[in-house]
Amino acid sequence: MTVRIVVAGAGYAGLAAAKLAARWTGGAVTLVNEHDRFVERVRLHQLAAGQQLRDRPLAELLEGTGVRLVVDRVTGVDAAAREVHTASGHGLGYDRLIYALGSHADMTSVPGVAEHAYTVAGFDRARMLRERLGDAQSVIVAGGGLTGIEAAAEIAETRPALKVRLVSGGVLGDALSERARRYLRRTFGRLGVEVRDGVRIAEVREDGVVLEQGEHLAADTVVWTAGFTVPAVAREAGFAVDAHGRMLVDDTLRSVSHPEVTAVGDAAAIRLADGQQLRMACATGLPTAQTAVRALAARLDGRAPKPVRFRYVNQCISLGRRDGLIQFVRADDSPREAVLTGRLAARYKETIVRGTVLFERHPTLPAGF
Structure with missing residues (x-):
């Protein structure tokens, strides 16, 4: 009997997993996703800044794979019945x-974020920010992580x-080396980005943000990049999750509570x-x-699966279209002093980003990003 495999979500990890499952398992694979387009999430700061992104229909990326695409929003999972529920009721x-x-x-x-802030974490929200920036005069980017750094640089x-200001709870670029932090400061100075770290x-208000000390920083637009969270679907389904709602998995990314479930991407606590x-x-x-x-595939074939092996190599940061910062890291993601900067770093980052799309088209390629 052909095994039925449902893949919930068609982001970077989900789309690749669906195509690999169809190729490696011989199962009947269904991919369910809220939108019919593949979103290059690592480029959404470019979209928000006003640039055009290439349209990538999922149907085109799935052509010839045998994967069935269902365009619908996942609303829940009935773990006992082994059924994924969708917004349309199917x-x-x-x-x-x-x-x-x-x-x-x-x-x-943080109070006021949902009501007043924009984000670059989804296609529709990034497009809303692009429209807002057309009439804006001042912007606060909240969050000094890689997403905030890239968004502030691209917008500026x-x-x-x-007038672009980045506000960070920690030291700007605190996960980077000293050399990288100095370069980041110089680049923001060149771009005119003010830093408050x-x-x-x-609180976020319509007219800016309020700091814990009570100081009000004025801006007509606030871009929120200070943290990510995951959908509540896994928790509500009764799957074992960590304190952040990410699914707890073993060393082969199988759910520790439900062995028929595998988690990939940001949804998995690996x-x-x-x-x-591992970080998102x-x-x-x-x-x-x-x-x-x-x-x-190994388990379905009666073979013993191999555990995950992984090491980090670098962190790639775009600083607009003509500048970049590549922070080389140790296997545990801690920074080395070695960095690559400038136009060469920008080209390096662009090559990596294009490589992710190449991987989505051919997911059996080595994924050394």
């Missing part, structure tokens, strides 16, 4: 589930008339044998998706 029965619903901007941790370069936002938990990133999701589907 149920998708499965023998194996690959859970890949990803992550989205955390809009609830593309729209130089805007070491301060926390207590730990290596040494205890290191495209660089994490693609190679571990390969591991997860290989393990699934």
Whole structure:
């Protein structure tokens, strides 16, 4: 009997997993996703700044794979019945589930974010921000992580008339080396991006943000990049999850509570044998998706699966279209002093980003991003 495999979510990890499952398992694979387009999430700061992104229909990316595409929003999973529920009311029965619903901007941790802030964590929201920036005069980018850094630089370069300020709870670029942090500061100075780091936002208002100390920073547009969260679907379905709602998995990315379920991408709390938990990133999701589907295929074939093996190589940061910062890292993601900067780094980052799309077309390629 042909095994029914449902893949929930068609982001970087989910789309690759669906194509690999069809290729490696011989199962009947159904991919369910809210939209009919593949979103290059790592380019959404470009979209928000006013640039055009290439249209990538999922149907085109799935052509010839045998994967059935269902365009619908996943609203829940009945783990006992082994059925995925969707917004249209349809149920998708499965023998194996690959859970890949990803992550989205955390809009609830600080008052006023949901009501007044924009994000670059989804296509529709990034497009809304682009429309807003057309009439804006001042922008606060909240969050000093890689998403915030890229968004602030892209907006400042593309729209130089805007006053752009980045506000960070920690030291700007605190996960980078000293050399990288100095370069980042110089680049922001060149782009005119003002930095306020070491301060926390207590509230977002229509006219800016209020810091914990009570200081009001004025802006007509706030871009929220300070944290990501995952959908509540896994928790509500009764799957074992961590404190953040990410599915707890073993060393082959199989759910520790429901062995018929595999989790990939940002939705999975992946730990290596040494205890290191992998961060949410495209660089994490693609190679571990390969591991997860290989393990699934092995089990279906009666073979012992191999555990996940992974090491980080670099962090690639775009600083507009003509500048970049490549931070080389140790296997545990801690920074080395070695960095690549400038136009060469920008080309390096662009090559990596294009490589992710090449991987989505041919997911059996080595995923060394």
